[in-house]
Amino acid sequence: MRDHSELTSLLTDWLPRQRWFAGKGRPGAAIRIRQDVAVSDLLRHLVVEVDYADGGPADFYQVPVVIRLEAPYGHEGFLIGRSSSGLVYDGLHDPHGAAAVLDFLAGGRRHGTLAARALAPLSAMPAHSVGAEQSNTSIVYGEHYILKVFRRLWPGVNPDLEVTRALAEAGSAHVARPLAWLDGELADPGQPEPEGVTTFAFLQEFLRSGTEGWKLALTSVRDLYAEGDLRADEVGGDFAGEAERLGVATAEVHTLLARCFPTAAVDAESLKATASHLHARLDAALTGVPELAPFEPAARGAFDALAATESAPPLQRIHGDLHLGQVLRTDTGWVLFDFEGEPARPVPERRRLDSPLRDVAGMLRSFDYAAQSMLLERQNEGERGLGYHAREWAERNREAFLAGYRAGSRLDLDAQAVTLRAFELDKAVYEVLYEARHRPSWIEIPLGAVRRLTQSHPPLPTGSAAA
Ligand SMILES: Nc1ncnc2c1ncn2[C@@H]1O[C@H](COP(=O)(O)OP(=O)(O)O)[C@@H](O)[C@H]1O
Numbered sequence: 001m002r003d004h005s006e007l008t009s010l011l012t013d014w015l016p017r018q019r020w021f022a023g024k025g026r027p028g029a030a031i032r033i034r035q036d037v038a039v040s041d042l043l044r045h046l047v048v049e050v051d052y053a054d055g056g057p058a059d060f061y062q063v064p065v066v067i068r069l070e071a072p073y074g075h076e077g078f079l080i081g082r083s084s085s086g087l088v089y090d091g092l093h094d095p096h097g098a099a100a101v102l103d104f105l106a107g108g109r110r111h112g113t114l115a116a117r118a119l120a121p122l123s124a125m126p127a128h129s130v131g132a133e134q135s136n137t138s139i140v141y142g143e144h145y146i147l148k149v150f151r152r153l154w155p156g157v158n159p160d161l162e163v164t165r166a167l168a169e170a171g172s173a174h175v176a177r178p179l180a181w182l183d184g185e186l187a188d189p190g191q192p193e194p195e196g197v198t199t200f201a202f203l204q205e206f207l208r209s210g211t212e213g214w215k216l217a218l219t220s221v222r223d224l225y226a227e228g229d230l231r232a233d234e235v236g237g238d239f240a241g242e243a244e245r246l247g248v249a250t251a252e253v254h255t256l257l258a259r260c261f262p263t264a265a266v267d268a269e270s271l272k273a274t275a276s277h278l279h280a281r282l283d284a285a286l287t288g289v290p291e292l293a294p295f296e297p298a299a300r301g302a303f304d305a306l307a308a309t310e311s312a313p314p315l316q317r318i319h320g321d322l323h324l325g326q327v328l329r330t331d332t333g334w335v336l337f338d339f340e341g342e343p344a345r346p347v348p349e350r351r352r353l354d355s356p357l358r359d360v361a362g363m364l365r366s367f368d369y370a371a372q373s374m375l376l377e378r379q380n381e382g383e384r385g386l387g388y389h390a391r392e393w394a395e396r397n398r399e400a401f402l403a404g405y406r407a408g409s410r411l412d413l414d415a416q417a418v419t420l421r422a423f424e425l426d427k428a429v430y431e432v433l434y435e436a437r438h439r440p441s442w443i444e445i446p447l448g449a450v451r452r453l454t455q456s457h458p459p460l461p462t463g464s465a466a467a
C-alpha cells in the first residue's frame with residue numbers, strides 16, 4: 001500500500017516505546033508491515049515484523065490503526081504519528097476502532113487473512129480500555145465483555161484461548177466464559193505455518209463483581225502496616241481466608257486441566273530436563289543482570305537438588321504465570337485468567353506439559369511481592385521498621401495458600417519442598433530479569449528473594465504445620 005513507507009517510519013519510532021515491545025535491549029530493530037487488512041472503513045489491522053541486527057529471531061506484533069483527519073478530544077496519548085493521509089492512532093484505543101473489532105467478532109466473518117469466531121451472540125457496547133498496558137491490550141465493552149488483544153504474536157493457538165475454552169467446556173467455575181476470538185495467518189514466507197492458525201484476540205465475559213487479587217492483597221497489607229501493634233491475624237483486613245480459598249481454587253483448576261489435557265509421569269530423565277531448563281534460564285538472567293552472580297553457585301545447587309529429587313507430581317498443562325494480578329475475587333469465588341504463561345517465552349514452550357508446582361511457586365512469590373512492594377512505597381516515604389510485618393504477612397498468606405492447595409489437591413507438599421524451592425528460585429530469577437527490563441525500581445524485591453532462597457538450607461517449610 002502506498003502509505004506503508006510512512007507508516008513504517010512512524011512505527012519504527014512508536015513500537016519500541018510500548019510496554020509490550022519485547023525487543024528492548026536488542027540492537028537495530030527494523031520494522032516491516034507484513035499484513036494490512038481493512039476491518040472496517042476506519043480500522044486497518046496491521047501485522048508488523050521486527051528484525052534485529054543481532055541476527056536472532058524476528059518478532060511479530062499486531063497494530064490495529066485508525067487514521068483521522070482531525071484530532072478527536074482525548075486522543076493525544078494514542079497518537080502514533082502524523083502521515084500525509086492524516087493522524088495515525090492506535091486503533092484499539094479509538095472508541096470507533098474498538099467498536100469495529102467487536103462488530104467484526106459478532107459477525108463471525110472473514111476479512112482477508114483475519115477470521116472471527118463467535119461462540120455466542122454478541123451485541124454492540126461502548127468500549128473503553130482497561131488499566132495499564134502490560135503484555136497485551138484489553139478492552140472492556142459495556143459491562144459485559146472483555147477483549148484481550150495479544151500484542152506480540154506467536155504462530156499457533158494462544159494457550160489462553162486453548163486452556164480457558166477447555167476449562168469452561170469442562171464446567172470449571174474458576175474461569176470467565178469464552179465468547180469469541182479472532183484468528184488468522186501469521187504470514188512468514190520463509191517458514192511453513194506450524195499450527196495453521198494464529199490467535200490474535202480473545203473475548204470473554206467481563207466479571208463486573210471481580211476485584212483483582214493483587215488489589216485485595218495490597219489493601220490487606222496496608223491495613224497491617226497501619227496497625228503497627230497488631231499481628232497479621234488480628235487486623236480486620238486479614239487475607240489468609242482468601243489466600244486459602246485461592247489455594248483450593250488453584251488445585252481445582254489443576255485437577256481439571258489434568259483431565260482435559262494429557263499428563264506425563266515424572267522420571268529421572270524429565271527431572272534432569274527440567275533442571276537443565278532452570279539452569280539455562282539462570283544463564284540468560286546472569287547475562288542480563290550481573291547482580292545475580294553472587295547467588296549463582298547456591299542457585300545451581302538448588303536446581304541440581306531438583307534433578308535428584310525422588311517425588312514430583314505428574315507433568316500437565318498449567319497456568320504458567322500465576323500471580324495475584326491474574327486472579328479475580330468475584331461474588332462466587334476466585335476466578336483465574338490469563339492462561340498465557342510467561343509472556344517472554346515462545347508459545348510452543350508455554351504449551352508444554354509442566355509441573356503444577358510452578359504455579360504454586362508463582363503465587364508464593366506474589367505474596368512476597370505484595371508485602372515488599374508496599375514496603376518500598378512506605379520506605380520511600382521515610383517509614384522504616386515495617387520489614388517484620390512484611391515477612392509476617394507474606395508468611396501467613398503463603399502458608400494459608402499452601403494449606404488450601406494441599407486440601408484441594410491432596411498432594412503431600414512437605415515431600416515437594418526441594419522442587420518447590422527450585423521453582424520459587426527460578427521464578428525469582430525470571431522476575432529479576434523482568435524488573436530489570438520493565439520496572440527497575442522494583443528489582444530489589446525479587447533480588448531479595450533470590451538472596452533468601454539461596455541462603456535457606458534446608459529447604460523452606462512448605463506446610464501449614466511449619467508456619
Ligand atoms: N473476565 C474478566 N472480567 C473482569 N476483568 C478482567 C477479566 N479478565 C481480565 N480482567 C482485568 O483486565 C486486566 C488485564 O488482563 P490481563 O489478561 O492480565 O492482561 P495482560 O496479559 O496484559 O496482563 C487485568 O488486570 C484484570 O483485572
Ligand SMILES: O=P(O)(O)O[C@H]1O[C@H](CO)[C@@H](O[C@H]2O[C@H](CO)[C@@H](O)[C@H](O)[C@H]2O)[C@H](O)[C@H]1O
Nearest residue numbers: 134135321323324325342343365366369431434
Ligand atoms: O501479568 P503479565 O502476564 O503481564 O505478567 C508479567 O507482569 C507481571 C506484573 O508486572 C509480573 O508479575 C510480577 O509482579 C507482580 C506484581 O505486579 C507480582 O504479583 C508477581 O509475583 C511478579 O512475578 C509477571 O512476572 C510478568 O510475567
